[in-house]
Amino acid sequence: MSEERTIELLIGPQHPSSGHMRLYAEVDGDIVVRLRPNIGYVHRTVEKLAETKKYIQIIPLVERPSLADTANHNLGYVLALEKLLGIEAPPRAQYLRTILAEMNRIHSHFYGLGIHGIMLGSSTIFMWGFADREIMIEMAQRLTGARLTYSYIIPGGVRRDLPQGFEDEMEKALRYIERRLKDYGKLFLRNPVTRARLEGVGVLKKEDAIKLGIVGPNLRASGVPYDVRKVQPYCAYPELEFDVAVREEGDSMARVLVRVEEIRQSMRIIRQVLKQIPDGPILSENYLKMIPPKWKEFVEKKGRIKFPAIMANLRPPKGEAFSRVEAARGELVYYIVSDGSVTPYRLRMVTPSFRNVVLFEHLIQGCRVADIPAIYGSLDYFPPEADR
């Protein structure tokens, strides 16, 4: 008579971390034999809804799946749309897009760090991560007027110019974050408890990472220097100097350290952007000439775009366009098929979180139950982004 050795442990969808998903863990004693993620709790049919909305209305829609990383989603969609429309943003707008994308990367990584802290049972890191995230959110609010959902990047340019005194404020904010990152090193990254829980846990080998199609910091922590900003540069990235954060270990600690290093690189990019940013218009000449003369004065004086009427009914020619950007969680792909009408025929978004969800099953196999949150947090998985 054979005896059942394993029991099934259900974690979620109501659990003390980021929520939105359920994990079926098959445990034998304290060892996880198999773990199956049950996704789809936040499937809100973004792709299908995009077929019913006009092109300009899709900008807020594609931001919603990834609320922690809205600027990069916005950017990815607009880049694909611009390819369809055959227009290009002026250089100043390209730089402004870059700065917002990097600011968003910083606060998204702090978000991930905070959530990871709460999964490890370290409330201090949750509090610190979320407090320091607010610095960048506040700066983004000065630039765009919104806390998280910016809708800042529009076809042909951006919505607003840099506000007065933004450079000085940003320098202050960056210096503050630099100082704080040293404290993070002391309190969290070099803390013996953190190291004991993260080092050597959930090791992702280089070959496996490539075979499974992992993207973003999770891939770079396994020693693959793949970054879309370097491989296929977009916006102002070709003119900027930055390093791709890579680590060889591939464990949970490496994934956290890669994110912290990326925060440093993003700060470096922001400093360069603010130094090199060229003067000029922030909206493509094609659209700028369509703004009525009365509003044009306002646009030039205030540095805020009044949408030309054509934006309401953008009709890209028949065809398809594809764009990819490096979002905070990895490579993000947008694919739009247009049939010449005011709504897209099909919009496909391949989100980094969805490509990383396979890691749950792969990494947690053979680990202890207490390692589940340690690995889960280190993946920086954002369920609404995966489920769309």
Next chain:
Amino acid sequence: MVCGMNGVTLIGNLEESARKAVQWLVNKTPIRGIRDWGIAFSLWPVHFTTACCGAEFAATSAPRFDVERMGFLPFVAPRQTNLMLIEGTLTRKMAKAAVWVYEQMPDPKFVVAMGACAIDGGIFWNSYNIVRPKDILPVEIYIPGCPPRPEAVARAIIMLQKRIRRGEAVGLKF
């Protein structure tokens, strides 16, 4: 049931009568005021994240906005909580879990719907996979916004506290 003490004989269901007497007493002025004061300043939401508004919900309990000073502390287990925040869109799959978690919470319990999606669908109003929270749960307060700012969430908590202390909250009637 017949019960006698000190020469007085009581007839009827003693347990039932005692329960009614306690309920009557608790709903009388001094005790009721104290009870509602206690409930108002110990609103512990269950850590149940339904959609993307959870990012702003987390920011609400983080240092900058710090709603813990109002006695609002997100907690893990539904059995020890009395407030449920529907954070944004409620999908069909999540709605089952939401009702499940709500049923596990002890009385009195309150529901706050956060975000435009929780009011009437918001940007996802024509999606095939969403549920309006008002159809499945007794919602106390709606917070508009997409996503609502943390200040709005803090304000909703203060409004809920006022409603509880005035005895108007739906959750108190059960």
